[in-house]
Amino acid sequence: MDELLDGSFRDSLASEGNSNRGPSSTGILYRLGAWNARHFKTSILVWLLVVVFLVVLMGKIGGTYSNNYSLPNTQASTGLSILQANNKAVTGYSSQIVLVDPNKPLSNFSAQISQALTSLSKLPNVVSVSNPLTATGAVSVSGETAYISVAFNQNPSLFSPSYISSVETAMKSVTNAKVNVYYNDPLGLLANPKASDIRSELIGLVLALLIIAFAFRSLYAAGLPLVSALISVLGSLGIMALLAKVTTFSTTSPTLTTMLGLGVGIDYCLFLTTRHRQKLMDGLSPAEAAGVTVSTSGGSVIVAAATVSVALLGLYVSGLTFIGKLGLAAMVGVVTSAIGAITLVPGLFGLLGTRMDRIHFGKAVAETGEGEDFWHRFSRSVQKRPWTFLVLGSIIAGVLVIPLFSMQLGRLDAGSNPTTYSDRQAYGAVASAFGQGANGPFVIVVTLPPSVANSSSALGTLEQNLNTSISSLSNVAHITVPNLSPNKAILYFNVVPTYGPQASQTKALFDNLVNVTLPKVLNGGEKGYVTGNTASGIQFLELVVSKLPIIILFVILAAFIILMATFRSILIPIKAALLNLFSIGAAYGVVVAVFQWGWGSSLVGMNQKVPIESYVPMIMFAITFGLSMDYEVFLISRVKEEFLRTKDSSLAVASGLSQTARVISSAASIMAAVFFAFVASTNIVIKMLGVGLGVSVIIDATIIRLCLVPSVMELFGDAAWWFPKWLDKVVPRIDVD
Structure with missing residues (x-):
């Protein structure tokens, strides 16, 4: 290795060191940041007009969201197609209306049931309605439970929420007779209480505001990331609504867009604001400070967003359109936030000018300088005992990984919903009267x-x-x-x-x-x-499990290439991939412990154990791996900057950690708060993602960034920056500055 360091590595180092003269005032990113700061009125007005336009379009022509798990060329889809082609009465879209009277047989209500059937058959989109009193097997042995099968000409989940009111009106003759009526899915989805994630978003925003205010000690500086993130999220939701008009997106998609948009939007702005305030303190004008900020931290934002986006688009490699579109929905939030970070945020910098810290409480906080502060000393203590901290951090993460090995994947259905939901009550009534298998x-x-x-x-x-x-x-x-x-x-x-x-x-x-x-x-x-639905669910699960290794390999390879091109290193991308797997595995373990084992499930609003939704690990991996790369880029870019300046790898790690630890900790706390806030959602998949992503961010920003990264980088020494000359000529260069 010494020969390698003395040869191509030293030449590469000298070349990079000579070219590292700081951000150029003629660079594209510098000019972009400075222009938006100088012309802040134009910058902010354009953003507001575009977002308002998108929001108006969303209300006027925006599409709707529905879950489409169809898998072409599978046993289940082929069988359904053959059935539909040979029997026009079978549409493939049906739902059960369950009738229950615990006191007397339902045959006593034949007149009321007949009247309801007549009314149901007249509703739009209804193809046929079965009479439970004459259909084979539709009445329980006790006669107290029965179900009406309603066939539709399209998926009922696409109907407007008001459609269920028409159904309930049609069933009035039965409900007026004091018979309990429950709606199984997909009608049950319309009858259930309308889930809203506004509460989660508000909780996330309040927590983020408190954390930023504590970090910045400034009202203006704390409010800036929230304003920019909210504007970006509104824009991304408008884009999603237009995309939903031309193609089908899952009902989870807009929440995923919001969750990722808020998390990375606040984080990106936080990194930019921290650098901008430091440059203002250094005596630069607001426009100059904005230019330098966008040309440095803005470049890191672009690389980080690109890495997350590639990871999310990698979900299309699964061949499962449903999952690929979830990745696309999340990517829309990330990309919109990144664009906002390098255009809207400099405009807001220009608007505030030098008043960034005018309303402050306590000492104004910016980037750490070159002195030996707490984080510098902490890094040095870790670097003095790298093997100790490497083993200790690995043990802690390893303990959290243990539950992963008992993960049970499945498909969440009405049986997993709260007992107050109509579809959960229908599911329970059918299971009690006809057996568990009657629901599938x-x-x-x-x-x-x-x-x-x-x-x-x-x-x-x-x-x-x-x-x-x-x-x-x-x-x-x-x-x-x-x-x-x-x-x-x-x-x-x-x-x-x-x-x-x-x-x-x-x-x-x-x-x-x-x-x-x-x-x-x-x-x-x-x-x-x-x-049938159960067969489709089983095959969906099988396909997801078979494709997960492919997704993992694709995401790791894509991230490896981006980091290699950015940092001109072989060992750093390998280190990043391996350590990120630690945080992802630990997050998987916590999700299994909470939702599958039931440990602390009441804290997340769950009253029963459930399997892990089949596609959650795949989505979690792409998002978590991408977000982990965010902190990797911000930390290692500073380490490299210091290494090129001092030529001392050990000092560079300590200085890099010292300069980024506080802002990364704040950013991670904010993102974790946003993710954990979505645990308040009634959607179990969103709960799982909220817990998993929140845990992964905390582990990544603490165990990984503060213990394992300094330890490994110390063990690597100068070899961390070794890059073969022949590879340097082949791999395109991505410059974060």
Whole structure:
């Protein structure tokens, strides 16, 4: 290694050191920051006009959000397509209306139920309505619970919220008779209390304001990041609404956009404001200070945002459109905030001028200088005992990782919702009256060759063989009578599992039907498919699990390339990837402990244990890895700056940590506060993301940045900056200054 350091490394170091003369007043970023500060009225006005325009468009022509888990070319989707093609009465969009009277059989209310069915059939988008009193298997043994099946010509989750009022009006004859009426999904989603994340956003903003005020000791400086972040988030939500008009986005998407937009928007502005205030204290004019700030910290913002965006877009590598669009939604918030950071924020700097600290309480705080403050001394103490802190930090993170190894992925459904929700009550009533599996039956679709379809004896033999083979399987509660399509092309029926949709036994039954039973029975030219919501959920989970390693590799490789191009180093990107995996693993472990094990679940508003939603780890990984790179870029860029100035790697680490520790700690506290605030959301997926992302940010900013990074960098020494000459010629250069 000494030979390497004496050769290409020394040449590279000298070249970079000679070119490191500080931010140029002719650089693009410098000119951008200075121009926006000088012409702050124009800068701010343009931003306000654009955001108002987007918000108006959002209200006028903005699209709606719905969950589309469809997976093309899978067992479930192919089976549904065949079923719909051969029976026009089967639309694929249906919902249950559950009726419960614990005191008398529902047959006593036949007149009221008939009146309700007539009213339901007249509603827009309704294709057919089943009578529970005459439909096979729709009334419980006790006669006190029954369900109406309503078929629609499109997904009910796309209907306006007012549609459920029409349904409730149609059911008046039943509810007036004191019969309990509950709506299972997807109608239940309309009937449930309307979830709003405004409370989470307000909590996050208040906490952020308190943290920034404590860090800056200045009212103007504390309010600036919040103002810029709010304007950027409004703009990103307007963009999302327009995108939702042309393509389908999940109902979680706008919350994800807001969560990431607020978190990184405040953080980016915090980094810029810290540098800007220091430059004002150094005697620069507001425009000059803004120019220097954008050309330095602004460059770091661009690299950080690019890294997060690449990680989020990497979700498209999964091949799952639903997950890819969640990444796109989060990226919209990040990119809009980054653009706001290098254009709107300098405009706000210009507006405040030299009045940044006019209303302050306590000593004005800016960047740490070159003196040996607490963080400098702390870094030195870590660097004196690198192996001790490396082992200690690894043990702490390792303990938090332990629950990860028992992670159980699944699909959250109505059974996971609060007991006050209509769909949760419907789910519970169906499970109690008909068995757990009644909430997620499999639909078996069998294509028939003409030799079987046109022969009553052959068809009867096939039905008997299917009934015998499937009924004898473990975990099967019962199967329904097979139906022959009008064109005699397919046979279809339901298989009701013994256990609920989330149970491992139900997954085992699906695998048996697909891989063993149906292929064994269907040997005369027929072909069988297992479809339905439960089958789709199982295959969605399988695909997510199979694609997760690909996503992890893609995100790590993309981040490695960006950091390598930015810092001209091999070891630093490797170190960043490995240490980030620590924080992500620990965050996974905490999420498992809280939601799956139930540890402290009441603190996050959960009253039951639930599996981890299948796509949450994938989303968490992309976001967490990207955000961890934010702090990596801000810290290591300062370390490199000091290293090029002093040529002392150990001193550079201490100085870099000293200059960034306070602002990174403040930024991490703010981002964690924003993420944890979303735990107040009624959406369980958002709760999981809030807990996981909040924990990962705290771990990254404490254990990783304050203990492990100084330890590893000390062990690396000058080798941290080794970069082969041949690679230096090949890899494009990304300059954060």
